[in-house]
Structures are given as structure tokens and as C-alpha cells.
Amino acid sequence: MELLTGQSIYYSNKSHLPLEDVAESLLALKGLIEATPDILERLSPGLHIQKVNVYLNEVRAGSLWEDLIVKFIWGSQEKLSQDVDAWRNGLRVDSIISNRLIIGAIIGALIMGGGIYLLDKLKGPEEQKQTLQTNQNIFILAGANLTGITEEQFKSVIDGAISRKEQIPKDAVKLIRPAKREGSVSITLNRDEATTISSDAIRAMPNMVSNDEIPESIEDFQNIEIQIRAIDLDSTKRGWAAVIPSVDSRRTKMHLDPHIKATNLIGKTVIMGDVTVIFRYDQSGNRIPSLVFLRNVID
Structure with missing residues (x-):
């Protein structure tokens, strides 16, 4: 059985973007969404998500708007009901999977954390890392509040996911890339101004062009x-x-x-x-x- 939710992302670019940038950012967002079941299961021990499917709902040009449908799949209706009940009772969150906020907080924290991971690996400037950490703290606070755990616990789960999956930092860079084409672009997740990737954080994100992370x-x-x-x-x-x-x-x-x-x-x-x-x-x-x-x- 399945639960349906969604994710949207808004780039405040003023100029039209090349098609390859849009395609790359969509695939990167898909990749980050596909990393969330492992994180959700660690945030709520006992939760068992079989897989996640991601579908395109809408793309708007101008300032880039991408809207996706996200389908979390369980093995049976009975198991889904058990997990949803456990999620709500254990974390004191009602219908959390069926809204966008928890997934958005996870994705935002993964993007910023992926940038920090690459800067550490490339021995990047501390100022850039601090800029990304400041923005990541916004997503960590939101995620901790939504899941009813401490900020330290939420950050630990995010950091663990990034260290286990090399694709997460790569997808983070690809998702940010369209915003780097202009100087003052920000990115907003799920129409929530409280969870925005700032233009300073976008400028601080590293870039890479190969699997060797050059x-x-x-x-x-x-x-x-x-x-x-x-x-x-x-x-x-x-x-x-x-x-x-x-x-x-x-x-x-x-x-x-x-x-x-x-x-x-x-x-x-x-x-x-x-x-x-x-x-x-x-x-x-x-x-x-x-x-x-x-x-x-x-x-």
C-alpha cells in the first residue's frame, strides 16, 4: 500500500534556464527524495518503507518552479496502518508523512550538509562552510520540531546519511547549479519562506564536474x-x-x-x-x- 505526498522547489532566477539545467536539477531532487526513506526509518525506528516513487507534476518556466508527486510504498495495508500509528504515537506528529514539511526539512538539510561534506573533502574555506552551516541549522531546527527529537539527533541522522551515500553531495550540487547562474537567487522549498536556501548559501556551495569531485x-x-x-x-x-x-x-x-x-x-x-x-x-x-x-x- 502507499502514502502520497509531494515536494516543490522554487528558484528565483530572472532569466530563462537551459533545458539541461532544469533536467539535471529535477533528477537531483528525485535522487534526494529517494534518500529520505532511510532517514525516516532512522528517525522512527520500526518504520519500514519498501520504496519511494517520484513523479513529475508540474514545471513552470521564468523563475523555475518544479513540483513533484512522491509516493511512499509499504508491503501491505496492515503494515502501513501499523507504521502510521507508530509514527503518530511515537513522534507526536499527525499525518506527518502526508504533508511536505518533514521531507522538505530533510532535503534542505541534505543539500546544505552535502555542500559542507564536499568543502571538507576539498579543504574549502571555513567561511563558506560556516555560511552553509548557518543555513542548514534552519532546516535542522524545522526537522527537529516536526519529528519531536532534539536538533542534535536530527543532525546526526542527516550527517550519517550523507557519509553513507556518496550520491547525496553530488545531487546537492546539481540541484543548486541553476541558481548559481545569477548573483542573488534563492531557493524555496514547498512555498515555505521559513525554509529557504539563501543566495549567500548558494554562492558558498561548491561545484564539481566529474565523479572525481574536481x-x-x-x-x-x-x-x-x-x-x-x-x-x-x-x-x-x-x-x-x-x-x-x-x-x-x-x-x-x-x-x-x-x-x-x-x-x-x-x-x-x-x-x-x-x-x-x-x-x-x-x-x-x-x-x-x-x-x-x-x-x-x-x-
Whole structure:
């Protein structure tokens, strides 16, 4: 038998997002939701969730809104009734599984905790870790209040899940990535302003580009000179390359924003525009541009 709930997430981006960002964030949210049964069972010993299925309910463009349906599955109606009764009696929470708040608190704590885990592993700045910890404390407090346990107990369960499942930190980074495309974006879970991932926390989250957890960084540049070195009129992603002298002298692969018409760039070797640059780090710690996103062309 099953219990049905949902999860929604709102990104306050002002610009349209590439489709691959949206798809990646949806899969990351799905992955984090699929990590919750183990956490729920540890928060309530005796609870036995067989599996969880996640379905897409709605996606809205503009500022990105993702809404999912979450189905927790038990082996039988009798076992479901026993677990729900035990959950309500033991944790003093009525209908907690069928609302969004407890799952949202767990997901928010996992996202921030995943960022802290990666920063520890990469020996990242303490200031960034503290920023993430401050935001995670909001989700820990909410989760502890909802489940009737102490904040220390709730945090211990979250930290244990992150240490056991390497995919959680990776999904946390992927879920945050769309918000990093702009400077002051926040993320709100389940339309609850009390459980928001702040723009400071988003900036503090690490980035990675491979299974080896190689760090990367993303930076926006406005109204700068772009030297076009290669074009492909049949694609906005393949065959384009540029040099941005104020950023780096290296020729770098470039993608065009969907609203930019490739034909408008024919014959132009130097333009002014707005770009987002993804940087990778070599073994010596040097920052190297790996991809340029041309966001706008300034006439």
C-alpha cells in the first residue's frame, strides 16, 4: 500500500534556464527524495518503507518552479496502518508523512550538509562552510520540531546519511547549479519562506564536474569584449570558440544562449556581450576557463 505526498522547489532566477539545467536539477531532487526513506526509518525506528516513487507534476518556466508527486510504498495495508500509528504515537506528529514539511526539512538539510561534506573533502574555506552551516541549522531546527527529537539527533541522522551515500553531495550540487547562474537567487522549498536556501548559501556551495569531485567555479561577466575564434551556423553548442582577453588568453569552447541567432554573428570577430564562464582547476590550483556561455550580445 502507499502514502502520497509531494515536494516543490522554487528558484528565483530572472532569466530563462537551459533545458539541461532544469533536467539535471529535477533528477537531483528525485535522487534526494529517494534518500529520505532511510532517514525516516532512522528517525522512527520500526518504520519500514519498501520504496519511494517520484513523479513529475508540474514545471513552470521564468523563475523555475518544479513540483513533484512522491509516493511512499509499504508491503501491505496492515503494515502501513501499523507504521502510521507508530509514527503518530511515537513522534507526536499527525499525518506527518502526508504533508511536505518533514521531507522538505530533510532535503534542505541534505543539500546544505552535502555542500559542507564536499568543502571538507576539498579543504574549502571555513567561511563558506560556516555560511552553509548557518543555513542548514534552519532546516535542522524545522526537522527537529516536526519529528519531536532534539536538533542534535536530527543532525546526526542527516550527517550519517550523507557519509553513507556518496550520491547525496553530488545531487546537492546539481540541484543548486541553476541558481548559481545569477548573483542573488534563492531557493524555496514547498512555498515555505521559513525554509529557504539563501543566495549567500548558494554562492558558498561548491561545484564539481566529474565523479572525481574536481572543483569548478562559475562567474558572470557583463559588457566585456569577446573575440570569436570559431563558429558553426548549424549549432549553438558545437563548433563555437572564443577568447575573452579580460578573463583569459586561452581559446575556450563557447555555447550560445537559445535567444541568440547564430546568423547575426556572421562576419563578426569581436563583439561586446554578457557571458557566464565555467572555470576548472588544474592540479596546481590554477583557474582555467573550460566553457563560455554567451548570454547577450550588446550592439
